[in-house]
Amino acid sequence: MLVTWKYLDRNTIIQRLDPRARIVFMLCALSAAMLLWDIRWVLGVLALALIQFLLARISFRESRRFWLVIVLLATFLSVLTLLTGNRMTGYVTETHPLYVGPSFRLLFWTITPSLSAEQIVFLIAQILRILTFALLALIIPYTINPTQYGITFHGLGIPDKFAYAMDLSFRLVPTMARDLGIILDAQRARGYELDKLQGGLIEKVRKMAPFMVPLVIGAIVGGEEIAEAMDLRAFGVGPRTWQPQLHYRALDIGLIVFSVALLLGVALARLLGYGGVWVPEFLLHLAQT
Numbered sequence: 001m002l003v004t005w006k007y008l009d010r011n012t013i014i015q016r017l018d019p020r021a022r023i024v025f026m027l028c029a030l031s032a033a034m035l036l037w038d039i040r041w042v043l044g045v046l047a048l049a050l051i052q053f054l055l056a057r058i059s060f061r062e063s064r065r066f067w068l069v070i071v072l073l074a075t076f077l078s079v080l081t082l083l084t085g086n087r088m089t090g091y092v093t094e095t096h097p098l099y100v101g102p103s104f105r106l107l108f109w110t111i112t113p114s115l116s117a118e119q120i121v122f123l124i125a126q127i128l129r130i131l132t133f134a135l136l137a138l139i140i141p142y143t144i145n146p147t148q149y150g151i152t153f154h155g156l157g158i159p160d161k162f163a164y165a166m167d168l169s170f171r172l173v174p175t176m177a178r179d180l181g182i183i184l185d186a187q188r189a190r191g192y193e194l195d196k197l198q199g200g201l202i203e204k205v206r207k208m209a210p211f212m213v214p215l216v217i218g219a220i221v222g223g224e225e226i227a228e229a230m231d232l233r234a235f236g237v238g239p240r241t242w243q244p245q246l247h248y249r250a251l252d253i254g255l256i257v258f259s260v261a262l263l264l265g266v267a268l269a270r271l272l273g274y275g276g277v278w279v280p281e282f283l284l285h286l287a288q289t
Helices: 019-035 039-056 060-084 117-143 146-155 160-170 172-189 201-207 209-232 250-271 281-288
Strands: 097-100 104-106 109-111 114-116
Touching: 019 039, 019 117, 019 146, 019 250, 039 117, 039 250, 060 117, 097 281, 114 117, 117 281, 146 160, 160 172, 172 209, 201 209
Parallel strands: none
Antiparallel strands: 097 114, 104 109
């Protein structure tokens, strides 16, 4: 049984594109977003990612758990940025304080709470970048046919062994989730009360052993079975053929050219000094008053 993410064939324009072209677009857009801190420029890359997401027609119900993790991650990083501001080192040469609070001592450190215009802009840019990364990455497992993972990576010039390893890695999480569900159902059938785990943290971890031990052992055994099956088929001895074959069309080539041009344009702009931290005039004016 092929266990994967919640892939559905929606026959959208995104799914009709060659998966290699989509991978190239994702990598180029991700790299471009990583180079940018200017909110206006990041919004441009975010708009491209949002357009792709809307064209893929992925519902919130399908991806709600993914977005829950992204929201928690963005919130944590946002609070960390506001409290420290250390990530701005090397990005800005001057700060414009909006608020400076009284100093206090915490253990061995003297902390002075402060908030600058650059911190706010840096925070917003970081949130937008996380959303961009999430939108770009979400498309891949939900729109690429799971039978084409290995073929796609092989078509990008990756050696057969690494292409198949990446194919398996994409299916690792949903496979383990399926196995955990089977184990939980089996333990419930044996009268193990999952919702009444009492005791401290160590005791709860100990009581989770009936779930985690078979899950880990099953993953190890499954990996050994895959390795033995590949050895029996002489995988890795010589070049392999992959079915079905992928073929670029004009739209795919156009997307690849656009993706590479986007990355090169952003990289050139950064070398020329553009795309760094940008502070709106009203924040600068607010800091001076």
